[in-house]
Amino acid sequence: MNASTLLPPGTAPTQAATRPRLAVHRLPMAHPGDLSALAALFDEGAIEPAQVVAVIGKTEGNGGVNDFTRGYFTQTLMSLLAARLGRPAAELLRELPCILSGGTEGVLSPHYVVFARSGRPTADAAAGPGPGALAIGTAVSAPLPAQHVGRWAQVASVAAAVREAMRGAGIARAEDVAFVQVKCPCVTAARAQAAAAAGHTVLTADSGRSMAAARAAGAFGVAIALGELPDDPALEAAMLVDFERFCRRASISSGVEVEANEVIVLGHSAAWEGTLRMACAPMRDALDIGAVAEALRPLGMNAAPQLGAADAARVAAVFVKCEPDRRGHVRGARHTMLDDTDINAQRHIRGAVGGMVAGVLGDARIFVSGGAEHQGPDGGGLVAVIAHAA
């Protein structure tokens, strides 16, 4: 599917002179079931419910297997949209990417980013390009069988979905893609049993490990679609092994709650209009504050050491991927994240990197997600910023 499938039945793209336009709303929530800020935008007419094409959010759970804030938020979002659109929530759930990361450690503030697309469908718009702007495309793959999780079949599925989302966004060239957010299914006990009953073997029946494998497959899938890695099945052996191979523009989540690969592509397209732009930079390690500067530079912003008020007002959303270094050290100094029985390592690293990025931006509304295998340099990750042109 692409965004246009979310238009209410009977909506005709008749306004031939209008190009598509992306709006990005970064909204607060009082708790994971609080979508009142979005409801208010609907009530005010600032967004039409049918314009919502994707949501990326940060909820205040623990970010682990037993983090139910993601399900609670999703249920509330789909219920709101269902009521406004007069469509079944279950149907929306299958179509609309809603990618959440649990865990607002430290200064991080619970928030969600709503991507709303107005204007006529991409296919027409592409006929008459203007100067261009940030574009969005989404895709949801066919349901992924458990035996494909973490293997090349998942890589191929994600790559195909990325290409489909690029087409939906009207982005032809891989270099125009700024950032790809993916949510991948993993293996659950039930799915492993179903696969076994059908005569298939899963890579691992351990949920946690299959999530890591799925994130690796997702990162490889994006890298292949964007030409960062060759489309070579022999690369399957490099997954979770050769961390020198990574994608510079992919942020991957994995969870038990999805059955298909959900993809959001953001990039620049001459067919779109508006003032939004996006940039992404790899993060070398958890202390790589320079990566934030690097992501801000193409947007014409300089933090010295923090964004000024005018620049801060231009920022629409920030996304970060990071990892507790597997080798137990950051620039030679021992860290304790991996051996802590009290606090999960992903919670540790999100709090630390979130604090650093929030300090540079002067804003705590940062989406920070752990599990950055092959998404940026090993032990690091990446940082992406959406901002309005100056």
Next chain:
Amino acid sequence: MNASTLLPPGTAPTQAATRPRLAVHRLPMAHPGDLSALAALFDEGAIEPAQVVAVIGKTEGNGGVNDFTRGYFTQTLMSLLAARLGRPAAELLRELPCILSGGTEGVLSPHYVVFARSGRPTADAAAGPGPGALAIGTAVSAPLPAQHVGRWAQVASVAAAVREAMRGAGIARAEDVAFVQVKCPCVTAARAQAAAAAGHTVLTADSGRSMAAARAAGAFGVAIALGELPDDPALEAAMLVDFERFCRRASISSGVEVEANEVIVLGHSAAWEGTLRMACAPMRDALDIGAVAEALRPLGMNAAPQLGAADAARVAAVFVKCEPDRRGHVRGARHTMLDDTDINAQRHIRGAVGGMVAGVLGDARIFVSGGAEHQGPDGGGLVAVIAHAA
């Protein structure tokens, strides 16, 4: 006591031409009972055991009441010094300030800073000043009765100890003091009962609250000794109430393990020699990355956005105080630190602010301590850096 009491009996300050000199060693530990790095310095002759005048460290516990990593480290340190000096560990424990903060959240690396003083005693040195350098003085007050904790009597006790430590350091003017680290006793159940039996009333019998009250009293005590606040007992009413009143150079810990106020004063004195300098800056809130720049500036260092290798090599130690904002927001964005049943609020804030400061310094060996009541602006704190002159 001051540092000179740690000299072995019979050591005479005969070398009239020698001025005192401070050495600061930032050492790694493999676990809280690992003092091997210090033992190696003793073995190499890099430090004489008798030269150690204070230790400030960051251990990998939870930083709360049931954090025993501090006690473990202290026992191991005192045991090492006792063996090397041929003195009872219990005696050293009463004389030598060893101030530890538990909790190495996020990138923070367990480490300890050893302050070693060589050269002749201060009193003589003061007669013939040179160009000056970073000086240290320490003092331990008389044991503080439980009924004084969090009240003006504790403020006065701390202020007197700060003045004594300044004298020991040969620092005459308050403006020459760069940073004061204090460890204060709090009320325990046993001490509250003893006080009650003697007919006294304690401010609170709750350990946690008495720690906050003791930190407030410590901050006021330093502020008075340094002339930042008037020496007016009526100010007692402002403690934990009026957070506009704070000290710009005080870092206070409180714990059940001490019975007296332990004070370490660091500042600049013409009587001392060496290349070490120190600067301290208030931190407005948990996103105030500018405070780090402000603390680096007087030391001739500029992070853009991170210290370069040459400057990083000059840094000897970094100390930070911070707080989860009591009002539940950081620059208008809701944080979740205060309502988290899973992770203590102090652990959250240490991880976030530690990540930010470590990012600017490019080094994870940062001492970050929570509980910053009246130590810098409300919701913020302060950051202090020791570095060698360029």
Next chain:
Amino acid sequence: MNASTLLPPGTAPTQAATRPRLAVHRLPMAHPGDLSALAALFDEGAIEPAQVVAVIGKTEGNGGVNDFTRGYFTQTLMSLLAARLGRPAAELLRELPCILSGGTEGVLSPHYVVFARSGRPTADAAAGPGPGALAIGTAVSAPLPAQHVGRWAQVASVAAAVREAMRGAGIARAEDVAFVQVKCPCVTAARAQAAAAAGHTVLTADSGRSMAAARAAGAFGVAIALGELPDDPALEAAMLVDFERFCRRASISSGVEVEANEVIVLGHSAAWEGTLRMACAPMRDALDIGAVAEALRPLGMNAAPQLGAADAARVAAVFVKCEPDRRGHVRGARHTMLDDTDINAQRHIRGAVGGMVAGVLGDARIFVSGGAEHQGPDGGGLVAVIAHAA
């Protein structure tokens, strides 16, 4: 309201010969948003949606302020009932007590107990008593202003609601009441501000402390309605002070999510029919395994040391209240629950007492709730069992 208000409009109590009957269903959930077991009972016709009069459940959150599993479950339940009854979820939310305790520590299994009432309304039934059976009544008070929380006004409000629920249940005598479950509102920052704006003063603006005060008020309210304590406003001074005063049949929760006192009364009434019976026993401390035996005895069951299969099959639901002893000891042995910075004290005690009770019952589906102030002996609590007659 009482249960009959949940009957669909137009339902007439015409079956004059039918007495009311309570059914208790203890249902599993795969996660906090999983109400499929109840939906299946509706689909099978085992329960009519309109018969549901109350739900008490145990969800797998942390049980603290940031436990959103309760809200998630409640939203899902009300959504299910709304769809089945054709009524607004918001309206059901105000009428139907849904009392949840977060935290399934140790062996405790997430589950919920659905109370369904069939047969004609109580008022008629009371005219023709039979041998009697377990009866239920519910009531929701008027919204409680913040300034009343933890004060005598809340005690009186709860007592009135208990009496109303007793009438709804057709229970005339206090001694026939077996167990009362209450959920009370507490003070939130927003409510405290609203009260202040209206010229009122709240007992405390601290959420955690106001929850304890609300639980105390709830316990006193039940005790007064049941004649266990005199209806004397001077007793307000005993709340959270004199723990020798307690109710032997009250289990109180408090949370930010309710604005009124919600009450569920369970007891025996000659007007009801069926095989369910209930018994409750005070628990002296966290090791009082004898209390479980005492609660089982009136039901004709003996655990030696565990219930046999036949008896276990008779048990319909088990409810426990417990507390980490405030004095830091259990039968002279120091416990560490109150000083643990890593695990909340309520999580500790639920796991321990839950393990003990589950061991006697041979079943992990035990509702265990902390915060037992004045609900059973200090440092202990109470245990209640619903079972079918042999």
Next chain:
Amino acid sequence: MNASTLLPPGTAPTQAATRPRLAVHRLPMAHPGDLSALAALFDEGAIEPAQVVAVIGKTEGNGGVNDFTRGYFTQTLMSLLAARLGRPAAELLRELPCILSGGTEGVLSPHYVVFARSGRPTADAAAGPGPGALAIGTAVSAPLPAQHVGRWAQVASVAAAVREAMRGAGIARAEDVAFVQVKCPCVTAARAQAAAAAGHTVLTADSGRSMAAARAAGAFGVAIALGELPDDPALEAAMLVDFERFCRRASISSGVEVEANEVIVLGHSAAWEGTLRMACAPMRDALDIGAVAEALRPLGMNAAPQLGAADAARVAAVFVKCEPDRRGHVRGARHTMLDDTDINAQRHIRGAVGGMVAGVLGDARIFVSGGAEHQGPDGGGLVAVIAHAA
């Protein structure tokens, strides 16, 4: 080594009429560095320092890799013994089994059990048997190379140490052994590297998994020495795979802090005198309260449902092993221990089983340790009790 090596040099077994006698002291601690209760026993002359042959304790850490309470306690214990015996602490550390389990969840109380042996050495005593009593023997194997961890070589090493300890205890028949406590080394990153450098391959370099493998090897080692399993290297394939094979009298810990297998054997010997007896029973699952009754029965005690005061006074120590069921259910009810990102599964199960056993005993001083692979039935574990004869 065996216990007699702890006798001060020059101690001659001259009192030919004296048989060895075991004393068991269960002592409280105020914190992990508090050995004052043992020091007091030394001061009173109740125990001679040289009589201490083993210590088993429960400290209040998290029980995980970063639990330093075990190291802190051990350092303090060895320091105390070193001072009293005039021997180096490092030497005692290698000879004296000090086996600690971190984690006093729920009601569990921090405590340690000191095994003190008086009377003449076993070899002589065995010549003249009396009616018999509880006997103790200890052994420490040669340091175990990392490549042996979790493999048959470790099984053989443990089995040999058990046989040596049995000889030291004067226990000839396997059926007279009541309980064996073992502490095994695991693979650390450093040891794995050393092994690799020497051309060896370790089973796993993951600390957590190597601990489980070491516990399995320890359990098989005890089982073989006691004749519960055949001494067949082919059984290596059953370790961590076939959980139907288990030892009924083994409790195994594993930790980074030991390099050799440390073994404590407790059993009955006609050569010993005294009133102590011991019994051990397998625990079928985490609700198997009947196992506690089964362990008490041979000691002439019946809990109905709790031990009476007279019986409780006879109990000298209680040891429990338990596990969160790997299959995610306890008697058909889902538990949440294995998927909890906030609380480690071992902490959950210790709290629950500890609460149950403490309830039966009426005493919170229970040693409860997780990680029960092959130590009792899968998903269960075992419970052992030392008591004085009636």
